[in-house]
Amino acid sequence: MTTIYDxxxxxxxxxxxxxxxxxxxxxxxxxxxxxxxxxxxxxxYRRNGLARGLATRATRLLAFLVPDISNPYFPEVARGxxxxxxxxxxxxxxxxxxxxARKEQEYLEALLDRRIDGAVIIPVAEGSRVPKLLKGTGLPAVLLDRDIDPELDTVMADNVAGARQAMRHLLGLGHRRIAAITGPTRSSTARERLEGYRQALAEHEIPFDPDLVVEGDFRRPSGYQGMLRLLDLPQPPTAVFAANDMMALGALHAAEERGVRVPEDLAVVGFDDIALAEATRPKLTTVAQPKYEMGRLGVELLLQRIPEGGRRGQGRRPQRLVLESRLVVRQSSLIVRSQLAPEPVPAANGKGV
Amino acid sequence: MTTIYDxxxxxxxxxxxxxxxxxxxxxxxxxxxxxxxxxxxxxxYRRNGLARGLATRATRLLAFLVPDISNPYFPEVARGxxxxxxxxxxxxxxxxxxxxARKEQEYLEALLDRRIDGAVIIPVAEGSRVPKLLKGTGLPAVLLDRDIDPELDTVMADNVAGARQAMRHLLGLGHRRIAAITGPTRSSTARERLEGYRQALAEHEIPFDPDLVVEGDFRRPSGYQGMLRLLDLPQPPTAVFAANDMMALGALHAAEERGVRVPEDLAVVGFDDIALAEATRPKLTTVAQPKYEMGRLGVELLLQRIPEGGRRGQGRRPQRLVLESRLVVRQSSLIVRSQLAPEPVPAANGKGV
DNA sequence: GGTTTATGACGACCATTTATGATGTGGCCC
DNA sequence: GGGCCACATCATAAATGGTCGTCATAAACC
Structure with missing residues (x-):
């Protein structure tokens, strides 16, 4: 390799x-x-980044840790x-x-060794050691999507409000037996979306029925399995709220296999609004998150924490950005008697379908 | 930061x-x-990878360049x-x-500056400058999926044979008007799959009809658009072979929107066998590629080119690995009169549907 | 007494950045 | 015209944080 001396x-x-x-x-x-x-x-000649980084104490390298690239949700954030x-x-x-958690920690340590300038992290749902590692090393970082530590910068969607919107939509259509396929309960995202589900039921004075709630892992097969179990109930639900689109896709699949028509026999609502939501057989009604924006904002926050010259935002207090999510109504939840209202809808009388 | 001296x-x-x-x-x-x-x-204490890399002349870092992470095909290769x-x-x-090509080059240059030890690359379809850069710098590298330079190690699927299999399947079902939605013709993968399409037609002495071939870009929307155009033909095809699954998904979508039933009115076959192929409304018949294996083998080849001690495979001649692909028959192509035969099927007489 | 093992001391090296200082040039003032 | 100063331009050398080889030393073992 040629050097600067050459x-x-x-x-x-x-x-x-x-x-x-x-x-x-x-x-x-x-x-x-x-x-x-x-x-x-x-x-x-190309200058040696290693030597450069050593001398300047900066690599101009950031890391983005995601839990599952095969979920199309994450690539969209990644682009931002x-x-x-x-x-x-x-x-x-x-x-x-x-x-x-294990893999997450190993990666972060390897990245630390390589002296990256900062990290944007969607932490693992369970047992993440990220907060500890970050505090121990002082690596500038921003958390995305999942809320696991109040002392760290975090950007997330308003999951409670989003889920509530989805539920009000279903309730407004007259549904009363609404099931939920949640994410892993260790995940804050899953918990918040479940909370929105409960709140909306409470608004309508519908008792919470644990039998109507099954836990998934945000992956498609778990949505499929969960839906099968719900359909096997003595009194199956007329609508289902899935905590993300991949599981909603699985639910659609299960319904189709059982000959349950969507939306006539079963309304399905997802969460995320991934590109595929528009490509399913009945297009999927879902809660859209500002995915690209979330990624963009995460980096913006992160850059404020990276010294670069005049250690500006160093001691800044941890920020929490909560981005609005909004319901996108498509075919998988049929609108029967009332139009979707953006604000709370008075409970309808009959059943929707 | 604490150092080794501390x-x-x-x-x-x-x-x-x-x-x-x-x-x-x-x-x-x-x-x-x-x-x-x-x-x-x-x-x-964490040792400084920059200083270490500088002294040892190795970073233990590889890069994997992919053209589109939002296509689920790539994450599966990535895992391998x-x-x-x-x-x-x-x-x-x-x-x-x-x-x-521009982004590809910029990334590769940045990676070169950071002194990665090697790269696995799925080159861009058109105008890739990767071969030139690799030869100029001597960076150990292996190409995947696309065949753009005979002097570089390459791992790919047998696209011609895969496409031929898919076509023989359709021909065996009695289809005679079979359309193709190809990838960008600049991509070797697309060209090879088209070649398989032509070969199978020739075997059955069916003339090649350019009207039945539309060019896509491997993304879902292009499959959707292409299918609409094919359905608008005065004499639409009874079957379609899409050069990858994402475009096949788009084709299914278009058919559904036009009220064309799959597989009764139209048989659809894709290529890749992504996880979603099993989750579509009629499950997708497709040609499965050994994706994970492709990634694994790519790295294996690459490691042989990385000195590490006793510069072993340095001057080794470029290798080309062609992996077998195999047809997976699902619902989107209905089997009517003949069962699928693994080897050339004698032309059937009537039309399949 | 010779050989093996554990460790220290030292320094060269890796490829940069950057502080400091040297050099030369020209302008300005007297 | 000479001296002085400012300034642009460039070279020197010291970091940066490790690795690695050589050599020395000391203890332990046979």
Missing amino acids: VARQAGVSVATVSRVLNGEAHVAPETRQKVLHVVQQLG VEDAANAAGYHVILCNTDDR | VARQAGVSVATVSRVLNGEAHVAPETRQKVLHVVQQLG VEDAANAAGYHVILCNTDDR
Whole structure:
């Protein structure tokens, strides 16, 4: 590999001058600059990021940890993260933690060793050691989507309100037996969406029925399994609220297999609004999250915590950003008697279907 | 940040000894080892990967460049890459090139600057500058899925044979007007699958009809658009072969919207066998690729090219691995008169549906 | 007494950045 | 015209945090 010394020698200048040219600093005569650039080109020189990082104490590298890249929800967030990071001159390392605390920790340690400048993290649902690691090392970081530590910057969607909206929609259609397929209860996201479910039932003075709630893991097969169990109930639900779209897809699949028509026999509502929600057989009614925005904002917050010159937001208090989510009504929940109202809907009388 | 010197001082040993302990070398007394490890723990010391990489000339970091993470095909390959890399003590940086040559080049340059040890690359379909960059820099690399340069290690599926299998299946069912939704013709994968399509037609002495071939971009919307165009033909096809599953999903969507029943009025076959293929309304018949295996083998080949001690496979000739693909028959192609035969099927007489 | 083992001390090296200081040039003032 | 100063331009050398090899030393073992 050619080094900065090779370039300096070839160009007849000192390494300091080459460095100045490469870093776009002032105080270099135009001819010298040209000469250096020409040699750089000619030798195909690329500066060594390791040595650079060592000297500058910055790598211009961020990490984005996600629990499951095969869930299309995350790539959309990732795009927001990437665009914002690139715009600020950073690159992003994407790491898949498989929703396992062990893997999450290993990755974070490897990244720490490599001296990344910061991390955006969607923590694993259960037993994340991220808060401890972050506090121990002082690595600038922002958490996304899941709320696991009040002392860390966090960007999330308004899950309670989103779930409530979805439920009010179903309730407004006249449904009274509404099931829920939740995420793992260790996940704050899952808990909040369940809370929205309960609140909406309470508003309508419908008793909470534990039999109508099954726990999934945010993956499609668990939605499928959960729906089968719900359909096997002596008195099956007329509507189901799934805590994310992938599980809603699984639920649609189960219904179809059992010959249960959606939305005629069963209304289905999801959460996230992934691109596929528009591609299902009856298009999926779902609660849309500002995914791209969430990624973008996460990086914005993160950059404020990275010194870079005048240690600005260093001691800033932890921020919590809660982004609005909004219901997107499609075909999987049929509108029968009342139109969807954005605000609480008075309880309808009969059953919707 | 604490350095190795801090540890050495605190433990009352030399930096050499600390280094020996950390690198698991022999010739360290158990008590000394314990003492050092204890201080490391206590100080929360993490060695500096930058300094380390600089000294050892290795980062134990690989990159995996993919054109589109939102296509579920790629995460499955990624898992194979990641598992194989981790098993060998490497970490993987995942980069999304958006199928744009510009972004691909920028990423590769940034990775080169950071002195990654090697790269697994699914090159962009059009105008990739990867071969030139690789040859210029000597970075160990393996190409996946797309065949763009005979001088570089490449792992791919047998696209021609896969497409032929899919077509023979449709032909065996009696279909004679079979359309194709191809990928971008600049992509070798797309060209090869189209070649399989043509070969199978030729076997059955069916003339190639350009009107029945539309070009997509491997994304779902293009499959949707393409299918609409095919259905608008004066004499629409009775079957369609999509060059990947995402476009097949789009095709299913278009058919459903036009009231065309699948498989009764239209048989649909895809390519890839992504997880979603089992979750569509009529389950999708498709050609399965060994995705995980492709990723795993790519890394295996790559590791052979990374010196690490005794520059083994350095001058080895470029390898080409072609993995078998196999047809998975599901509901979207109805089997009517003949069962699927694994080998060439004699042309049937009547029409299948 | 010779060999093996555990460790320290030392220094070269990895490829940069950057503070500091040297050099040269020109302008300005007297 | 000479001396002085400011300033642009560039070189030198010291970090940055490790690895690794050589050599020395001391103790233990045979």
